[in-house]
């Protein structure tokens with residue numbers, strides 16, 4: 106008997122994956138790390154009809170459910186979710202500099218010190234995303250934990266390939282989400298009146314960071 110979700114969507118093979126083959130089309134490529142129940146991806150696919158979208162979700166059930174929802178909504182040719190751990194999957198993606206924007210909505214729901222080791226958005230993940238982001242590519246992060254927002258700001262400020270691109274010069278903070286779609290957790294926060302801390306950073310053009 107088939108188990109539920111026993112044919113999960115995966116990246117093909119074991120090695121390099123060329124995104125233009127996996128999510129074909131002419132549109133700009135956007136990545137979401139940890140889409141969970143997928144409200145953002147579904148909404149984003151609707152408001153950005155040119156965009157190609159790839160979600161990387163470590164929970165098998167949600168990768169299966171959301172990939173199927175995208176397919177049923179008619180977005181399957183340009184919007185996919187794969188069941189993978191982003192910490193290893195990003196390193197398999199090719200070519201370098203092919204992603205226009207990456208999203209991480211509420212990636213680290215824990216705030217206690219002992220949970221710091223579990224943090225998904227850390228320097229190695231930033232490095233992996235910076236390899237994929239094109240020149241002037243963007244990274245958008247949201248959290249409802251203020252301490253996390255401060256830690257992410259420090260992480261980005263220390264990264265040589267990233268510059269703040271928020272509302273005010275020199276700041277990564279954004280007062281609202283400009284991307285026309287909300288994640289499930291973002292919706293819950295907004296409905297409950299909880300604060301959402303938003304950060305936008307932009308990749309430096311490669312020529313500016315590569316020595317001659």
Ligand SMILES: C[S@@+](CC[C@H](N)C(=O)[O-])C[C@H]1O[C@@H](n2cnc3c(N)ncnc32)[C@H](O)[C@@H]1O
Pocket residue numbers: 138139140141142161162163164167189190191192209210211212213214225288289290291
């Ligand atoms: C707090 S939930 C937020 C879900 C969704 N982004 C939202 O805002 O509603 C964090 C999500 O990140 C996923 N996640 C955690 N670690 C991950 C990893 N290493 N690779 C891919 N997804 C991961 C979790 O399974 C979960 O779906």
